[in-house]
Amino acid sequence: MRGFATWCQANDQPSLPSNPAVCAAFLVELAETKSMSTITVAVAAIRDAHLAGGHRDPTGSRGVKTVMSGLRRRLGTAPLHQSRAFDVPELKRILAFDRATPAGKRDAALILLAFASAMRRSELAALTRADLALSAEGIRITIRRSKADQDGAGAVIGVPAGHHMATDPLRAMRQWLSVRSGSKSDLVFARVSRTGVVLAGGLTGQSVNVILQNRAAAARVELDGVSAHSLRASHITEASRAGVPLEQIMRTSRHASVAVALGYIRSAGVIQDSSAGALGL
Known part of the structure; x- marks a missing residue:
């Protein structure tokens, strides 16, 4: 308006x-x-x-x-640029960077939490330490406000602990928080200087984009269509491929529209579903 x-x-x-x-x-x-x-x-x-x-x-x-x-x-009504989803093997390639540094710990925690939670980049940037509750089971996340929650009702979602060290979001988050000092009101994801100093202030939604694209470029992953939204799209498409019911996926992604959620799934399966596969080409 x-x-x-x-x-x-x-x-x-x-x-x-x-x-x-x-x-x-x-x-x-x-x-x-x-x-x-x-x-x-x-x-x-x-x-x-x-x-x-x-x-x-x-x-x-x-x-x-x-x-x-x-x-x-x-x-037309179709989006001009659609974020590309990627699978777990491609995610592992992106994560194959030095995770011993503060920036490496932060980026691993950010990417894995985004992939596992299907959170929007603005939601990730807005997370405070008080919004996370870590336990042996996983991470309990309080999302206080989001794009689809204009009334500020909030939502609580969970991310289970992973089965593999390289892709365990709980382990990655513990490692990042071990070097991320501050109070409960501080943002979870902070800026890190080139010399490895954790700085005051948090990331922006665009920062999440840049971090993922830089890590993907370093891993020589095809960058066309890769953005922070790719992590959300990847969660939805990979969960669907694993046989997770759409209702359960939508509880995590917090999509209000079945049609929108199905759009991610149909887009991801367009090649596999094509009748051209039976043509013997």
């Missing part, structure tokens, strides 16, 4: 309440630089702001719906 209000102010148009013609003009201009998913989010924000203020929803008009239909045909 903020982007719409800014646009309306610049064009001397009413933003709240607004009207269908203004909304349609805004959406057409937005489509010059943004994807269909961004436009859809903008429409939802305009609608919610109007309904919350007791105004009539301008986006429900026939004119705006016609504009949206045209934009969908023009732009």
Whole structure:
């Protein structure tokens, strides 16, 4: 809604309440630089702001719906860039770096926790030490707020201890916390200097991206499509391949939409499911 209000102010148009013609003009201009998913989010924000203020929803008009239909045909609804999922052997390749250094301990804990928990990068960056409870069984994680939890209700998920030293998220987290000093209110994942000093302040969501991409590049893993979101996508696709029921996967990933969760699984299996495999090529 903020982007719409800014646009309306610049064009001397009413933003709240607004009207269908203004909304349609805004959406057409937005489509010059943004994807269909961004436009859809903008429409939802305009609608919610109007309904919350007791105004009539301008986006429900026939004119705006016609504009949206045209934009969908023009732009498509599939994401332009999809994060690539990878399997456990590829994960092990990425983790084959020096884990004796503070940066190595942090990166191993970060990557393994992200893979095992299916957490979003913003959630990982926001974790404090008070949000983690470590035991012999694994890690109990309190997620205080997330992208899909706008009311701040929070969620608690668990990550079991691993069976292999190289990929055990509990072991990796214990090793990182052994060098990560601070109080319970401090962020779990901190910056580390080039000389190995753990610094004050935490990582950002973009930092999580950079760390994974740097480690993947060093391991000579194909970088196309690799981002922090790959770790979340990898959890979902690998759990599905292992026969974990979709309901159980969604309890961990906290997806509200079955269709969205299935999108990860179907995308990962598109080559294996292709009828071309039976053509004898």
